[in-house]
Amino acid sequence: MTDDSQMPSLTTAQNDAMHVAEALCSDRGERLTPARRRVLELLLQAEGPIKAYDLLELLKPGPGAAKPPTVYRALDFLMELGLAHKIEALNAYVSCAHCHDSGGxxxxxxxxxxxxxxxxxxxxxxxxxxxxxxxxxxxxxxxxxxxxxx
Amino acid sequence: MTDDSQMPSLTTAQNDAMHVAEALCSDRGERLTPARRRVLELLLQAEGPIKAYDLLELLKPGPGAAKPPTVYRALDFLMELGLAHKIEALNAYVSCAHCHDSGGxxxxxxxxxxxxxxxxxxxxxxxxxxxxxxxxxxxxxxxxxxxxxx
DNA sequence: TTTTGAAATGTTATAATATCACACTTGTGA
DNA sequence: TCACAAGTGTGATATTATAACATTTCAAAA
Known part of the structure; x- marks a missing residue:
């Protein structure tokens, strides 16, 4: 079930990226849970690299304030699937539209x-x-x- | 004045590196102060990448326990001169024998x-x-x- | 030689980044 | 229905790094 009805304002490209993510999860037998989906949305909406604690702030408004592990778990999951990268030199994270598999x-x-x-x-x-x-x-x-x- | 008499057990290569560092500082009009020298020695003696707080531990035995800023300042100084690098993906530091100028x-x-x-x-x-x-x-x-x- | 000013260091506190540990929930298959 | 694995919530804490400001040091100017 791919319920897009609750999505915030995503551009077409961002929406496409969400669908790609859904498909990828489906392929791999992984679940794109609300927390994971929300973090991916925020990464996609971010202008550029975004820090974990900034994501945390952005998640606050939602129901149930997020705590650090929530964000880091979601990021780990997304990185595992190649949907996000960490920029080591910035301690920041970006969504990745292309590389859904390759490491480097x-x-x-x-x-x-x-x-x-x-x-x-x-x-x-x-x-x-x-x-x-x-x-x-x-x-x-x-x-x-x-x-x-x- | 290059006083090597107080040096701990450094290999010949490490000793050479210290001399190179001294020469470089001299060239640049920078001072290789005891704190900076000590940190460089520890980097040279380390088997591999070493973390800032591990350096801090190694500095403890000396006269006057070091505090974080001491180590970070010394590392910044050494990196500025190209005598050390930070490995971003590890949050660790290494000495650099070769690249005394070039950035990358x-x-x-x-x-x-x-x-x-x-x-x-x-x-x-x-x-x-x-x-x-x-x-x-x-x-x-x-x-x-x-x-x-x- | 004394002054003096910049560089370096000492020190306390705190910011920023990330993980641990354990309880609880949820969804899925036996 | 049960049991189990995956996911999440939560509080605490570990790790990495910097801010702010007082003090010291050292070399060069006066």
Whole structure:
């Protein structure tokens, strides 16, 4: 059952992302519970990276004030499914529209507008030490996006 | 004055690194004060990445127990000079023997032995979004080093 | 040599980020 | 219906980092 009737104002793209998430959960036999759904919505609605305690604040208005574990559990779940990423250098989180499986995303964060873009696949592992097997990579680039540079 | 007489057991390589640090500070007109020197020594002696509060513990035995700001200030100073890096995904710090200037280091952390290796220069910025100007990059690879794989 | 001003440090407190532990609920399949 | 696993609620606490302000240190100017 995909009940969209209670959704806050999501753009079409955000709505699409929710449907993708629902489908993904369904595939994996996971449940997109209200708490998880709400956190994903907030991530999608956020302008850019958002911090766990800011999510917490945004959840407060709802019925039953959320506590930290609620948010961190939801984030862990979403990250597990590749629906969200943590930006390690910011201790902040972003929703991820594309990479629903692969581990390594390359993230570009504009320090002026907070916009986030992702790239995948390009596993520039050519420069790894000899014999080093990469299991997980954190790649975060900070700079100025084309829009802000203009 | 480079007084090495009070140094704890440092390997030759570690000792060399201290001399490099001294030279660098001298070049830059910065002071390698006892607190900064001590933290750098501890970073050099650490097997791998080490956390700020672990450094704090290691500083305790010395005269005058250190407080968090002492450690964070020393780390900030060392990072400023490129003598240390923060590993964002671990909230831990490592000494850096090579990159005394350039911003972007690519770090490889073995999850079995905690060993850390670095590579520089390879600015695989080819896959950046069109028009995006990278100012700072965080690149951290986790996996298994050649020694541990053997 | 004394003054002095910037840099560094000491110290207390607190902010920001994240997890533990355990009780309770809920949904699902036996 | 029962039992179990997954999810959630809740309070406490652990971990990581910084703010604010007093004090010290040190080198260079007077």
């Amino acid at each position: 995303a390359e993230i570009f964060i504009c320090t002026q507008c907070d916009g986030v873009e992702e790239r995948h696949g390009a596993s520039h592992s050519s420069c790894a030490p000899d014999g080093f097997t990469i299991q997980r990579s954190v790649v975060e680039h900070f700079g100025v996006c084309a829009r802000c540079a203009a | 280091a690519e770090i490889f952390i073995c999850t079995q032995c905690d060993g850390v290796e670095e590579r520089h220069g390879a600015s695989h910025s080819s896959c950046a979004p069109d028009g995006f100007t990278i100012q700072r990059s965080v690149v951290e690879h986790f996996g298994v080093c050649a020694r541990c794989a053997a």
